[in-house]
Amino acid sequence: xxxxxxxxxxxxxxxxxxxxxxxxxxxxxxxxxxxxxxxxxxxxxxxxxxxxxxxxxxxxxxxxxxxxxxxxxxxxxxxxxxxxxxxxxxxxxxxxxxxxxxxxxxxxxxxxxxxxxxxxxxxxxxxxxxxxxxxxxxxxxx
Numbered sequence: 217x218x219x220x221x222x223x224x225x226x227x228x229x230x231x232x233x234x235x236x237x238x239x240x241x242x243x244x245x246x247x248x249x250x251x252x253x254x255x256x257x258x259x260x261x262x263x264x265x266x267x268x269x270x271x272x273x274x275x276x277x278x279x280x281x282x283x284x285x286x287x288x289x290x291x292x293x294x295x296x297x298x299x300x301x302x303x304x305x306x307x308x309x310x311x312x313x314x315x316x317x318x319x320x321x322x323x324x325x326x327x328x329x330x331x332x333x334x335x336x337x338x339x340x341x342x343x344x345x346x347x348x349x350x351x352x353x354x355x356x357x358x
Contacts (some may be wrong), residue, residue, distance in 0.1 A: 261328075265323050277315035278307050278341065280332055284321040288332070300332065305339040319347040 263284070281289040282301075288295050290303045307313055316336040319331045333344050 263323070276311065277317045277345070278304060278313045278336070279317045279319060280304070280336070282318070282320040282324050282328060282332065284323055286324070286328065299355060301335045301339060304336050304341065308340050314344065315343045316341045317345045317347055 229273070279291055281292075283289070288297055288300055290300070290307070295303050316333070318329055318332055320332075329346075336344060
């Protein structure tokens with residue numbers, strides 16, 4: 217706060233907001249620069265196989281991710297393979313989710329993905345979607 221003496225006995229008090237404005241602008245610039253670097257999908261790094269898009273899901277799904285090191289995550293929380301059935305069943309009953317999305321790394325054994333799908337079906341999940349990356353012009357062998 218700056219006080220200046222104007223006339224005999226009276227003071228004018230002004231608030232200098234220039235330093236405050238400088239700090240706010242610097243924080244805004246930092247926020248704008250770092251925002252694109254934040255991964256919006258998940259913290260688990262999975263290299264998805266490629267496919268043609270087939271439509272959007274209608275309800276809030278249960279997302280099971282299988283990383284390249286065979287670690288399993290349910291909605292971004294690590295789960296032991298033995299506890300996977302219980303966790304899917306718990307989410308299915310709690311939220312009524314009938315859709316399961318499997319995001320498996322493209323190098324994972326097919327057997328592991330099928331086991332996850334079987335566990336989900338036994339828990340009452342009746343729709344399974346496999347997450348893929350959009351194909352970029354390379355034809356898929358048939």
